[in-house]
Amino acid sequence: MDKIYKQSEIEAKWYKFWEEQGFFKPEVNPDGEPYTIILPPPNANAPLHFGHAMYVIEDILIRYKRMQGYSALWLPGSDHAGFETQYVFEKHLEKQGKSRFDYDRDTLYKLIWDFVQENTGTMENQLRRLGYSVDWSRMKFTLDPDIVKVVYKTFKRLFEDGLIYRSNRLVNYCTFNGTSFSDLEVNYVEKQDKLYFIKYPFADGTGSITIATTRPETLFGDSAVAVNPEDSRYQDIIGQTLILPLTNRHIQIIADLRVEKDFGTGAVKITPAHDPLDYEIGRDNNLEQITVIGFDGKLKEVAQKFAGMYPKQARDAVVEELNQLGLVEKAEDYTHRIGTCYKCGKPIEPLLLEQWFIDVKSLSRKAIKAVKTGEIKIYPKNWETTYFRWLENIKDWNISRQIVWGMQIPAWFCNKCSEWIVTEGEVPEKCPNCQNSSLERDTDVFDTWFSSGQWPYATLQSTKEGDFEKFYPTSVMETMYDILLFWVARMIMLGIYATGKVPFKNIVLHGKVLDPLGQKMSKSKGNVVNSIEIVEQYGADAARMALVYGTAFGHDQALSHPKLQAMRNFTNKLWNIGRFIIEFKPEDSANKFSFHSDDQEIIKKTQELSVKVSTALDQYRFHDAADSLYEFIWHQFADKYLESVKNRRSEAQPTLEYVFKTCLELLHPFMPFITEELWQKLPHQGESIMIAKWPNS
RNA sequence: GACCACUUAGCUCAGUGGUAGAGCGCUGCAUUCACAUUGCAGAUGUCGGGGGUUCAAAUCCCUCAGUGGUCACCA
Numbered sequence: 001m002d003k004i005y006k007q008s009e010i011e012a013k014w015y016k017f018w019e020e021q022g023f024f025k026p027e028v029n030p031d032g033e034p035y036t037i038i039l040p041p042p043n044a045n046a047p048l049h050f051g052h053a054m055y056v057i058e059d060i061l062i063r064y065k066r067m068q069g070y071s072a073l074w075l076p077g078s079d080h081a082g083f084e085t086q087y088v089f090e091k092h093l094e095k096q097g098k099s100r101f102d103y104d105r106d107t108l109y110k111l112i113w114d115f116v117q118e119n120t121g122t123m124e125n126q127l128r129r130l131g132y133s134v135d136w137s138r139m140k141f142t143l144d145p146d147i148v149k150v151v152y153k154t155f156k157r158l159f160e161d162g163l164i165y166r167s168n169r170l171v172n173y174c175t176f177n178g179t180s181f182s183d184l185e186v187n188y189v190e191k192q193d194k195l196y197f198i199k200y201p202f203a204d205g206t207g208s209i210t211i212a213t214t215r216p217e218t219l220f221g222d223s224a225v226a227v228n229p230e231d232s233r234y235q236d237i238i239g240q241t242l243i244l245p246l247t248n249r250h251i252q253i254i255a256d257l258r259v260e261k262d263f264g265t266g267a268v269k270i271t272p273a274h275d276p277l278d279y280e281i282g283r284d285n286n287l288e289q290i291t292v293i294g295f296d297g298k299l300k301e302v303a304q305k306f307a308g309m310y311p312k313q314a315r316d317a318v319v320e321e322l323n324q325l326g327l328v329e330k331a332e333d334y335t336h337r338i339g340t341c342y343k344c345g346k347p348i349e350p351l352l353l354e355q356w357f358i359d360v361k362s363l364s365r366k367a368i369k370a371v372k373t374g375e376i377k378i379y380p381k382n383w384e385t386t387y388f389r390w391l392e393n394i395k396d397w398n399i400s401r402q403i404v405w406g407m408q409i410p411a412w413f414c415n416k417c418s419e420w421i422v423t424e425g426e427v428p429e430k431c432p433n434c435q436n437s438s439l440e441r442d443t444d445v446f447d448t449w450f451s452s453g454q455w456p457y458a459t460l461q462s463t464k465e466g467d468f469e470k471f472y473p474t475s476v477m478e479t480m481y482d483i484l485l486f487w488v489a490r491m492i493m494l495g496i497y498a499t500g501k502v503p504f505k506n507i508v509l510h511g512k513v514l515d516p517l518g519q520k521m522s523k524s525k526g527n528v529v530n531s532i533e534i535v536e537q538y539g540a541d542a543a544r545m546a547l548v549y550g551t552a553f554g555h556d557q558a559l560s561h562p563k564l565q566a567m568r569n570f571t572n573k574l575w576n577i578g579r580f581i582i583e584f585k586p587e588d589s590a591n592k593f594s595f596h597s598d599d600q601e602i603i604k605k606t607q608e609l610s611v612k613v614s615t616a617l618d619q620y621r622f623h624d625a626a627d628s629l630y631e632f633i634w635h636q637f638a639d640k641y642l643e644s645v646k647n648r649r650s651e652a653q654p655t656l657e658y659v660f661k662t663c664l665e666l667l668h669p670f671m672p673f674i675t676e677e678l679w680q681k682l683p684h685q686g687e688s689i690m691i692a693k694w695p696n697s
Numbered sequence: 698g699a700c701c702a703c704u705u706a707g708c709u710c711a712g713u714g715g716u717a718g719a720g721c722g723c724u725g726c727a728u729u730c731a732c733a734u735u736g737c738a739g740a741u742g743u744c745g746g747g748g749g750u751u752c753a754a755a756u757c758c759c760u761c762a763g764u765g766g767u768c769a770c771c772a
Contacts, residue, residue, distance in 0.1 A: 565720095
């Protein structure tokens, strides 16, 4: 044995061996009970950072269950990540002095496709380097034709069940990125603005009513002024006619309970096309929806001489004009929160747009029930609160995106009878209603979460014959807590809808990996750590162990070089224990266990360790398992027992071998490479520690 | 506004009712011994503040403060 553990050689050797032997496939235990984890498909638009290495948790579970004899499947994949990827790609274009507007739809799509293919290769190699025992033969990509087919099928079924509808409603629109978003993709940030108090004159010339607004520039879209019917100040003027300033349009004062008496003057301008609450009030009072701001972010012709300006610029100009007319009573400093694009940070405009929506109420009810009844369990449990609260208050989900990268929605509009035709992807020849053959396909693509929300069954229905029947519902969905709502909750809703079964029985949520200073890793901060750098510096086993050891599972942790070093030292310790037992084995070693009380005791403690590790893993207390292993192997076994047998070495040899082999097996899910290397050098049965029998089973 | 998590040794963190723990760091000693990526020994904390329950509280309850995060959003 080498004096120094040569990690990179050994890691490459065993990964290749495992893969060639087919050990990553569930067929290695053909008769075992199924145990399934679907890898959350990483975005195929960038290399993995060290946070992705937290998926080691899934490898630990899969290796553990595989050793217990389960037919364990860990299914890998990658996500086209619609808007995210297009955004990243546009940044690339920007560096080359280009933009998305320089290409037609098909060309842009193809460019992004090639970009993604390249990144997917990088990502796969990174997963290999970390030792992940995923079944590569079942690798899927969210844009694989068979996956797309499943997603289209679900869309069509939802449409036919009346759970998907098309509606012209206010959506969250980023005029910079040129697309709408779901509610979850809007970030609200605090902003200092002015609250303007503006006089709207009565048409009969008897005076005016003062309204308060932060957005005077949308005044051209006003279709009423509303007051609270219980507001004593305004009882007498409800129903009166006003002249909308800067126009000669007449609008009325209406009463609506949703108006807060205590805010501003208690009177509010109603602009149904540009504010969510105004939209509702407008809808319920049959008010006209007048669009002032266009999808290019500029004011439209209705804004007269302000047309063509951006809202901020127009705001100042409108206020100036109103001021000259003596209609601005005052302007107060005002701190409020405005919706911004989660990606570019620019203000989100609520705009009227025809989009596809999912009526989520019936889906969310079932998703809530699945967790309430315990059919699905969430670890750590405290996330249940977040899950329930979101699903209980969820609004219909806008799944249309005005980008090119993604699955184009399989819906065609008939120009003649104005009906939508939805298919499973095949192009309809003519309208089934009116036989018209002039059909126009919706240019929008699906929200990426609509497709990834179907990932568990879409993958298993398109890998191998019988996979879905055998491996669905899956056992564990393990991911970072930040996509519990974006992804996990939606998988539950769509999974139950499409298959009648929950997509997974347990949700296991890990924490965030922060940079060494405890800051969030982000490209803009330039503090992203590539997982390969860490693997090369400390070894894959140490990198894996460092993520599990010493921090309670589910909590955030800063990447810690001291901890990585400690775990690298631990691999060194293991290597030297191995050398002591294997390389320095006495010629006259006994071939039976001795009855020495120390030997008996260490065997007993090893068996206790097996129970402890198994229990911890069953409860998803990974740090407990890792801490116990570290403490026992180093401090109980090496420091104490191993030292104590040096003067009766021959007698103790069988015990040394047995205990060490057991420790390696228990440690294997955490540190697969070094455990395999050492296990192979000890007397063993079977081809690999990977498929050795778990000590406590 | 609501919810969630966190506050323990110099630093990073375990520890959910029974005499305070780990890793790193620190102090002293050891070294042809499997391992200096080592071993042995040691120092270090009124467990965020206050109150309560209990024979017993870092741990359970209440409250206050701070930190991080999430959701909802009133012009």
